[in-house]
Amino acid sequence: xxxxxxxxxxxxxxxxxxxxxxxxxxxxxxxxxxxxxxxxxxxxxxxxxxxxxxxxxxxxxxxxxxxxxxxxx
Numbered sequence: 432x433x434x435x436x437x438x439x440x441x442x443x444x445x446x447x448x449x450x451x452x453x454x455x456x457x458x459x460x461x462x463x464x465x466x467x468x469x470x471x472x473x474x475x476x477x478x479x480x481x482x483x484x485x486x487x488x489x490x491x492x493x494x495x496x497x498x499x500x501x502x503x504x
Contacts, residue, residue: 444501444503446473450480451480453484453498454481454482454495456485456494
């Protein structure tokens, strides 16, 4: 999420401009922990649409991947 925030801000935008997030998790048992961190990046009740799926990464050390879509005018 720090990397996403860095890229969004480098484009002159804010996290509020994100409209959809897709999260790929190796272990969905970690969902509550991930969700706690995730919510810290958005205003309460104004989080973007989100899909979370369990998926194995081809890279063994990667447990989570996050894709974000933002509107930039």
